[in-house]
């Protein structure tokens with residue numbers, strides 16, 4: 001981590017190219033593969049220190065995390081949400097304004113499960129995303145793509161008894177960002193999830209199958225385990241598509257982290 | 268059956284119009300005489316404030332209940348606006364963004380049955396959230412807390428809030444050692 005190249009700035013006048021970032025992505029992946037071959041455990045989550053994503057460089061702790069093995073830990077319980085926290089239209093991002101948003105209408109659904117495969121019931125799922133042109137309804141998003149007056153790009157729902165969530169939205173566009181020159185994020189939907197314990201909290205991103213931008217994106221590639229990275233990609237499910245209306249994608253989400261019930265059962 | 272977990276990804280820079288909500292830091296019922304304020308700033312490894320972090324808080328109620336209650340994001344069914352907790356149940360959950368100066372504040376009741384408030388940190392640049400804890404000094408006997416007693420004093424100090432005046436505590440979060448200030452202790456639960 002000590003040999004990092006400097007984050008580029010216009011003042012420095014040394015453009016950081018995709019070639020450089022791609023080489024770093026390949027290097028990090030090879031280092032991970034080698035470590036696993038050498039007996040290191042597989043890693044489902046990204047390493048917080050991931051130099052190709054330049055914004056991570058000053059924002060990860062250098063000290064190891066301190067293990068908490070306390071069956072009385074408050075974090076083994078967690079916040080709950082209910083019908084007062086959502087409204088009937090929150091799950092449909094295409095109906096939050098007077099008109100219809102532009103773009104490809106899609107239905108996204110799946111189940112939220114804990115690591116033992118049990119459904120997470122009645123919990124809050126939040127999503128946010130760019131519009132079809134790749135622009136967020138956020139004043140700091142300077143991408144010169146059109147805003148859509150009929151699309152905010154934010155939804156909430158509660159999971160059902162089988163842990164299922166469901167949203168209708170439009171397919172977000174890819175968008176440029178300034179990690180390096182010609183950096184583009186593959187199309188994605190941001191997800192925020194709660195389990196039965198605070199330890200299971202998860203914020204992540206869902207991607208769309210076949211996106212040609214995957215190999216270039218340091219955020220997605222920060223998941224250096226190939227199988228774990230592939231699990232971030234939803235799959236197209238023709239049975240979820242509605243004739244004359246919308247295309248369907250399915251994406252299940254597994255929350256890591258122990259819960260009070262898990263500790264109980266493992267005793 | 269053991270399932271393969273879904274990987275974390277950064278919250279990114281644009282969560283601000285989606286996740287934070289009005290009154291997110293007002294965990295205590297309005298006007299409750301026992302309300303304490305916990306506030307501070309989030310800093311990066313260059314010692315600069317982090318203006319795009321989001322903090323979540325989870326804690327037991329004053330009576331020690333860890334059941335929580337719905338209604339942190341209670342909504343107006345007509346306009347969809349967040350109208351705040353109704354003040355009768357203690358939801359135990361708070362969510363706040365840092366401001367342009369990296370500052371945050373919550374108003375809550377001291378937890379019952381545990382001397383700390385749990386914190387989950389999200390930020391642009393942070394690929395996987397971080398957990399830490401705010402220990403309230405009046406509730407905390409470091410020798411009796413296994414987590415605290417196992418830490419060297421300079422590390423332990425990053426977890427204990429600093430009394431500033433009556434019912435106001437300071438608690439800064441340092442994501443990375445900046446050459447001068449101790450990095451906050453972050454926790455793992457697996």
Ligand SMILES: [Fe+2]
Nearest residue numbers: 188190279281
């Ligand atoms: Fe995004």
